[in-house]
Amino acid sequence: MARHTARTPATPGVLTDPLRNRGVGFTQAERDELGLTGRLPSAVLTLEQQAQRAYQQLQAQGGDLAKNVYLEQLHDRNETLYYKVLTDHLVELLPVVYDPTVGEAIEKYSHEYRSPRGVFLSIDRPEDVEKAFATVRLGPEDVDLIVCSDAEQILGIGDWGVGGIQIAVGKLAVYSAAAGIDPARTLPVSLDVGTDREALLKDPLYLGNRHPRVRGAAYDAFIETYLRTASAMFPRALLHFEDFGPGNARRILETYGGYRIFNDDMQGTGAITLAAVLSAIKISDVPLREQKVVVFGAGTAGVGIADQLRDAMARDGGGDGGGGGDRRQATARVWLIDKPGLLTRDTPDLRDFQQPYARDPSEVADWTRDDGAISLLETVKRVKPTILVGTSAVHGAFTREVVEAMAEGTERPVILPLSNPASRIEAMPADIIAWSEGKALVATGIPVPPVEHDGVTHQIAQANNALLYPGLGLGTIVSGASKVTDRMLSAAARAVADQVDVGAPGASLLPPVEDLRESSAITATAVVEAAVGDGVATGRPSDPGRAVRQAMWEPVYGPVHGDGATA
Numbered sequence: 001m002a003r004h005t006a007r008t009p010a011t012p013g014v015l016t017d018p019l020r021n022r023g024v025g026f027t028q029a030e031r032d033e034l035g036l037t038g039r040l041p042s043a044v045l046t047l048e049q050q051a052q053r054a055y056q057q058l059q060a061q062g063g064d065l066a067k068n069v070y071l072e073q074l075h076d077r078n079e080t081l082y083y084k085v086l087t088d089h090l091v092e093l094l095p096v097v098y099d100p101t102v103g104e105a106i107e108k109y110s111h112e113y114r115s116p117r118g119v120f121l122s123i124d125r126p127e128d129v130e131k132a133f134a135t136v137r138l139g140p141e142d143v144d145l146i147v148c149s150d151a152e153q154i155l156g157i158g159d160w161g162v163g164g165i166q167i168a169v170g171k172l173a174v175y176s177a178a179a180g181i182d183p184a185r186t187l188p189v190s191l192d193v194g195t196d197r198e199a200l201l202k203d204p205l206y207l208g209n210r211h212p213r214v215r216g217a218a219y220d221a222f223i224e225t226y227l228r229t230a231s232a233m234f235p236r237a238l239l240h241f242e243d244f245g246p247g248n249a250r251r252i253l254e255t256y257g258g259y260r261i262f263n264d265d266m267q268g269t270g271a272i273t274l275a276a277v278l279s280a281i282k283i284s285d286v287p288l289r290e291q292k293v294v295v296f297g298a299g300t301a302g303v304g305i306a307d308q309l310r311d312a313m314a315r316d317g318g319g320d321g322g323g324g325g326d327r328r329q330a331t332a333r334v335w336l337i338d339k340p341g342l343l344t345r346d347t348p349d350l351r352d353f354q355q356p357y358a359r360d361p362s363e364v365a366d367w368t369r370d371d372g373a374i375s376l377l378e379t380v381k382r383v384k385p386t387i388l389v390g391t392s393a394v395h396g397a398f399t400r401e402v403v404e405a406m407a408e409g410t411e412r413p414v415i416l417p418l419s420n421p422a423s424r425i426e427a428m429p430a431d432i433i434a435w436s437e438g439k440a441l442v443a444t445g446i447p448v449p450p451v452e453h454d455g456v457t458h459q460i461a462q463a464n465n466a467l468l469y470p471g472l473g474l475g476t477i478v479s480g481a482s483k484v485t486d487r488m489l490s491a492a493a494r495a496v497a498d499q500v501d502v503g504a505p506g507a508s509l510l511p512p513v514e515d516l517r518e519s520s521a522i523t524a525t526a527v528v529e530a531a532v533g534d535g536v537a538t539g540r541p542s543d544p545g546r547a548v549r550q551a552m553w554e555p556v557y558g559p560v561h562g563d564g565a566t567a
């Protein structure tokens with residue numbers, strides 16, 4: 001007797017395409033038109049009702065990682081609904097889809113994997129780069145933004161191989177939720193060059209290339225193939241680089257400056273830190289040119305920050321930040337500390353980007369050394385810095401002694417433990433504020449609740465590049481800027497700082513996350529104006545503020561598109 005296998009009817013394409021799917025949000029007429037008759041329960045819900053249900057389901061998840069996984073599944077099912085939930089609850093959900101939970105999602109990627117999102121490019125098949133991009137079926141005018149990562153230095157948690165796709169996904173979610181960049185016009189990309197993490201290489205479920213990281217000429221050729229192909233196929237796209245290792249991040253940015261490229265860890269982080277410093281100056285009254293900056297952790301982010309603070313100090317001294325005496329003087333107001341302690345010209349194996357800041361050994365000849373190294377504490381005591389930046393991913397590096405020495409050396413020390421995720425922060429704000437007796441002006445990379453001290457509520461600004469790069473990206477897209485210039489970065493930093501009122505005691509140094517959409521629009525407008533001023537804009541809107549707001553996508557159901565439609 002013939003055997004009959006029960007068959008589930010095939011799901012219509014529109015229900016499996018997250019950009020078009022609305023599930024029970026489709027009206028009866030739309031269901032008939034799209035061939036969905038009888039394929040959904042009878043009720044029709046509004047987007048608001050669907051968002052309520054999704055939010056209830058989200059609350060039932062046990063813990064932030066489970067919430068992240070739930071939201072990613074929603075993202076893969078119905079993108080409009082995902083962004084509706086995310087934007088309606090941005091303060092609560094930003095830490096779930098982004099920093100710090102995204103770090104955990106990346107570590108567990110191969111085990112929590114449900115479905116692919118993004119474009120996976122493998123160094124073992126560079127000839128497939130064009131073919132892979134062709135599968136997204138988007139034309140040259142259809143892509144505004146691509147975020148890629150090779151995942152060598154994810155946040156402060158190191159090399160996570162193909163799991164790094166989730167940092168690209170998370171960064172794009174912030175772009176769309178915070179700055180209204182249309183998610184249909186964005187692509188997350190994994191550049192899978194292998195991993196040096198033994199545990200991943202040995203994990204039978206690991207989903208990436210199972211070999212050590214490829215370096216040298218083959219790596220460079222792969223990056224070049226990516227850049228050449230992406231910019232030829234999608235010439236309007238801004239190419240955002242995220243969480244590359246210190247050896248590659250800056251080299252790629254400098255080598256390929258001719259492309260429309262942006263390194264978030266260097267440029268975005270530098271600009272948001274400059275914004276926090278500009279706000280702090282309004283409180284401390286110490287002019288920018290007189291600041292003294294110690295950076296602990298002189299890698300991609302640390303030296304990116306040093307460069308932007310240095311250029312801003314040089315401009316404040318009367319220069320253009322581009323060269324000459326002011327720049328030299330500003331450089332001399334920055335001290336870098338890395339694993340060997342304070343970096344001096346005779347420190348072995350200095351990286352090329354650290355060299356400009358390395359101190360003259362004669363200047364520190366009588367400073368105390370531990371095992372030959374000049375410590376952070378000794379540097380703080382000697383230099384009396386006004387600003388201390390942490391980008392080392394060393395938890396607890398800002399000890400009580402260090403914070404007390406900062407507070408002894410200057411009236412209102414600016415202390416910025418910027419390392420992510422929470423397990424890597426150099427010190428918690430509650431400690432910094434207590435140890436400095438309420439004097440320190442603090443901002444952190446992760447979201448931190450306010451701190452009460454001596455009758456003052458200190459709002460802790462989130463100095464995470466996410467508070468700046470969405471507006472910067474939107475301004476770059478709206479202006480059609482051919483590159484991201486230094487002036488666009490400093491305009492973004494100023495625009496962010498200008499939104500802050502530091503009049504009240506304990507005021508935050510940066511705008512709050514709940515205002516991120518409005519703040520991003522203001523930042524984007526300043527970026528468009530700077531792009532026009534710098535002569536790199538290819539579009540010149542007569543009213544930049546209006547053009548920015550008109551360009552911002554919102555999560556609402558628009559016209560429906562049947563199978564075969566591209567929108």
Ligand SMILES: NC(=O)C1=CN([C@@H]2O[C@H](COP(=O)(O)OP(=O)(O)OC[C@H]3O[C@@H](n4cnc5c(N)ncnc54)[C@H](O)[C@@H]3O)[C@@H](O)[C@H]2O)C=CC1
Pocket residue numbers: 153154155156157243245246264265269272296297298299300301302337338339340390391392393394418419420421424444445446463464465466
């Ligand atoms: N708040 C924000 O927006 C951002 C924060 N970050 C955070 O900054 C941290 C560093 O990130 P990247 O610069 O990309 O990494 P990186 O690897 O390029 O830099 C880290 C640097 O810290 C140094 N370091 C490690 N141990 C040290 C020690 N014991 N003493 C002194 N220096 C030490 C390393 O040698 C390296 O130069 C991460 O935690 C990351 O999450 C990075 C980008 C943006």
Ligand SMILES: CC(=O)C(=O)O
Pocket residue numbers: 099154155156243264265419420445464465466
């Ligand atoms: C925020 C960010 O880009 C980082 O921690 O790497």
Ligand SMILES: [Mg+2]
Pocket residue numbers: 155242243264265
């Ligand atoms: Mg990063």
